[in-house]
Amino acid sequence: MVGAGLTGLWTAYYLLEADPRLRVVVLEAETAGFGASGRNGGWCSALFPAGLAKLAGLPGSDRDRALAQHRAMRDTVDEVLRVASSEGIDAQARKGGTVVVARSAAQLGSARAEVAEARRWGRGEDDLRLLDATEARRRLDAVGTVGGTFTPDCASIHPARLVRGLARAVERRGGTIHEQTRALALEPRLVRTDRGTVRADVVVRATEGYTPALDGQRRAVAPVYSLVVATAPLPHAVWDAIGLGERETFSDHRHLIVYGQRTADDRLVFGGRGAPYHFGSRTRPEFDREPRVFARLRATATEMLPALAGAEWTHAWGGALGIPRDWCASVGLDRTTGLAWAGGYVGDGVSTTNLAGRTLRDLVLGHDTDLTTLPWVGHRSRRWEPEPLRWLGVNAGLRAMTAADLEERVTRRPSRLARAMAPLVGGH
Numbered sequence: 001m002v003g004a005g006l007t008g009l010w011t012a013y014y015l016l017e018a019d020p021r022l023r024v025v026v027l028e029a030e031t032a033g034f035g036a037s038g039r040n041g042g043w044c045s046a047l048f049p050a051g052l053a054k055l056a057g058l059p060g061s062d063r064d065r066a067l068a069q070h071r072a073m074r075d076t077v078d079e080v081l082r083v084a085s086s087e088g089i090d091a092q093a094r095k096g097g098t099v100v101v102a103r104s105a106a107q108l109g110s111a112r113a114e115v116a117e118a119r120r121w122g123r124g125e126d127d128l129r130l131l132d133a134t135e136a137r138r139r140l141d142a143v144g145t146v147g148g149t150f151t152p153d154c155a156s157i158h159p160a161r162l163v164r165g166l167a168r169a170v171e172r173r174g175g176t177i178h179e180q181t182r183a184l185a186l187e188p189r190l191v192r193t194d195r196g197t198v199r200a201d202v203v204v205r206a207t208e209g210y211t212p213a214l215d216g217q218r219r220a221v222a223p224v225y226s227l228v229v230a231t232a233p234l235p236h237a238v239w240d241a242i243g244l245g246e247r248e249t250f251s252d253h254r255h256l257i258v259y260g261q262r263t264a265d266d267r268l269v270f271g272g273r274g275a276p277y278h279f280g281s282r283t284r285p286e287f288d289r290e291p292r293v294f295a296r297l298r299a300t301a302t303e304m305l306p307a308l309a310g311a312e313w314t315h316a317w318g319g320a321l322g323i324p325r326d327w328c329a330s331v332g333l334d335r336t337t338g339l340a341w342a343g344g345y346v347g348d349g350v351s352t353t354n355l356a357g358r359t360l361r362d363l364v365l366g367h368d369t370d371l372t373t374l375p376w377v378g379h380r381s382r383r384w385e386p387e388p389l390r391w392l393g394v395n396a397g398l399r400a401m402t403a404a405d406l407e408e409r410v411t412r413r414p415s416r417l418a419r420a421m422a423p424l425v426g427g428h
């Protein structure tokens with residue numbers, strides 16, 4: 001495994017669980033959990049970055065297979081919680097679902113359209129349902145809420161606790177994690193690192209947003225930064241005004257994604273995209289911190305939830321997630337070279353990495369299972385354009401989503417710009 005994030009660690013975990021005699025080595029450039037897995041927004045959800053229509057349209061796929069993938073994602077939320085519990089990982093998890101509030105007529109239109117689309121796929125009320133204003137406000141009393149949607153399929157988790165706990169579980173089962181060991185090139189049955197060469201029957205690329213730095217992988221995914229801020233633990237009176245009594249994860253139906261959760265120790269964590277994509281798919285520690293974006297996130301959270309006025313904001317961080325050109329995550333193993341991969345999760349990797357780990361276990365062990373026939377298995381997105389087209393395209397997409405939100409605020413109608421840009425910026 002190259003990369004000790006959730007992809008590499010779940011894969012190592014399930015392989016060792018299935019066959020303790022396997023020799024499993026995880027190579028990590030920094031420390032286990034250093035990447036997105038240790039610093040995400042803590043939504044362990046059933047979301048998959050490509051919608052059902054896109055999954056059904058993949059070669060060899062159809063409506064039933066797309067729905068099978070959706071069911072697998074729903075089950076995965078419980079599987080993550082099951083392993084955390086059985087391995088004694090205190091990820092401070094609570095499965096409170098997700099509430100996405102609609103805060104304008106245009107956003108309510110998006111909420112209704114999403115539920116109508118779910119029904120066309122046979123997804124029932126137990127999966128996704130429309131909330132009226134009262135129900136939505138009972139869950140999250142955001143300014144201007146006129147309705148919303150709710151799904152039970154999400155748990156709030158503490159990301160660093162989950163990934164560090166999983167690393168320890170891998171070691172307990174006999175896996176070896178070599179930290180401070182950077183892979184330079186992945187070749188058939190061989191990894192060249194800055195500390196020597198590793199030979200293995202199977203080499204799993206689990207480097208997500210950092211993949212472009214590997215030899216020959218420059219255009220595999222575009223690293224896009226997501227930034228997060230968090231408050232000090234908030235008093236009960238503030239939570240009485242905000243809601244989230246079941247620690248629901250939350251968002252609203254705007255285009256440029258914002259997301260939040262209430263932590264086990266009563267902090268509010270709030271994140272969003274909006275930081276620029278960096279030319280040449282570069283990732284640097286200083287890109288994690290954009291004071292302008294942090295300030296905007298704090299202002300947006302307080303505008304949504306005025307009870308936060310006066311709250312102390314104690315933490316701010318960020319990290320790179322990986323976006324494939326067609327916004328469709330994938331997992332696979334090329335048997336002739338022994339090269340395997342999983343990634344391209346965009347902002348939905350906390351649970352999807354677990355599905356990837358179990359799928360890679362079955363592929364590596366040569367077992368044909370329900371998991372190995374899911375539509376994302378073996379899928380390959382086409383590569384991103386060379387620079388400067390990639391820089392222009394990704395940043396235009398990010399700006400268009402901000403402009404679409406502004407357009408809706410001004411016109412009070414669903415954005416035409418968002419519809420026009422949808423093919424470029426993906427499903428959600």
Ligand SMILES: Cc1cc2nc3c(=O)[nH]c(=O)nc-3n(C[C@H](O)[C@H](O)[C@H](O)COP(=O)(O)OP(=O)(O)OC[C@H]3O[C@@H](n4cnc5c(N)ncnc54)[C@H](O)[C@@H]3O)c2cc1C
Nearest residue numbers: 003005006007029035036037040041043183319348349350
């Ligand atoms: C700020 C933020 C918020 C997010 N919020 C959510 C959320 O709420 N819910 C959700 O589902 N998803 C969220 N995501 C996405 C999710 O965190 C990722 O999709 C997921 O963690 C990816 O896991 P991974 O193991 O594939 O990659 P990573 O966790 O990035 O791990 C890759 C690892 O590979 C190592 N590495 C890289 N290059 C090399 C090399 N050459 N040699 C050796 N090691 C290398 C890195 O150091 C890193 O540890 C968020 C992401 C970010 C950045």
